[in-house]
Amino acid sequence: MESSTSEDRRKPNGTNKGLSLIALIIAIIALLLSFPIPGPTGPAGPAGGDGATGPQGLQGPVGPAGPTGQNGTQGPEGPAGPAGQTGPQGPKGDPGPGSLVAVNSTNVSTVFDTCTHFTNASISITVTGAGTIVVATVVQMDIDQVASEIDYVRIFIGTNETDCTVDVATYRYKVPNNSPAGIYPVTATLVEPFQVAAAGTYTYYVNGEMPNGAGGSDTCTSVGLIAVFYPS
Numbered sequence: 113m114e115s116s117t118s119e120d121r122r123k124p125n126g127t128n129k130g131l132s133l134i135a136l137i138i139a140i141i142a143l144l145l146s147f148p149i150p151g152p153t154g155p156a157g158p159a160g161g162d163g164a165t166g167p168q169g170l171q172g173p174v175g176p177a178g179p180t181g182q183n184g185t186q187g188p189e190g191p192a193g194p195a196g197q198t199g200p201q202g203p204k205g206d207p208g209p210g211s212l213v214a215v216n217s218t219n220v221s222t223v224f225d226t227c228t229h230f231t232n233a234s235i236s237i238t239v240t241g242a243g244t245i246v247v248a249t250v251v252q253m254d255i256d257q258v259a260s261e262i263d264y265v266r267i268f269i270g271t272n273e274t275d276c277t278v279d280v281a282t283y284r285y286k287v288p289n290n291s292p293a294g295i296y297p298v299t300a301t302l303v304e305p306f307q308v309a310a311a312g313t314y315t316y317y318v319n320g321e322m323p324n325g326a327g328g329s330d331t332c333t334s335v336g337l338i339a340v341f342y343p344s
């Protein structure tokens with residue numbers, strides 16, 4: 113056995129060559145098997161939780177106009193408007209209740225000296241309320257003047273037949289004592305207002321007196337009267 117040389121040990125025989133080749137193939141296969149081969153796909157895992165809210169998006173375009181709303185409540189009354197033009201005159205109204213004017217006249221022959229009411233020389237007027245009754249009278253007289261005597265006459269519109277109260281409406285007349293004796297015609301005119309507080313019928317009287325010179329035939333011969341009511 114010492115006879116074999118080293119060269120002989122280096123030369124493989126045919127059996128060694130076959131074994132080497134198989135080993136090489138096995139090595140290659142092992143090498144190939146060492147690489148991972150993916151397996152089949154597994155089942156899907158459970159769904160994950162919600163992510164964080166993303167940033168707000170851009171504002172959208174303006175939408176179309178909505179329908180007309182309901183009527184609101186009525187507003188407060190406005191200020192008064194300017195005065196209108198004067199209208200045409202209306203028709204004449206019906207006469208009111210009661211008389212607003214009264215007249216009376218009488219021819220008398222009343223001789224007077226002290227306070228005397230001239231016969232029928234009065235006037236009545238019916239008024240509808242408070243106001244003023246204005247009475248006017250014209251009194252005709254014949255004054256009998258005796259020589260050397262003063263004839264002094266006073267005429268009144270009174271509220272009764274014995275009212276000879278001197279006031280601003282009293283008529284006064286004097287025939288001087290140096291006048292010739294005779295009949296002097298005298299006309300007295302009086303106007304006097306009377307305030308009344310309520311509706312009703314009011315009567316006024318014409319009275320006269322002779323403070324001086326009474327006697328003879330000093331006579332009232334006629335009286336005219338008018339009364340007019342002015343409501344307040």
Ligand SMILES: [Ca+2]
Pocket residue numbers: 255256257258263325326327328329330
């Ligand atoms: Ca006389």
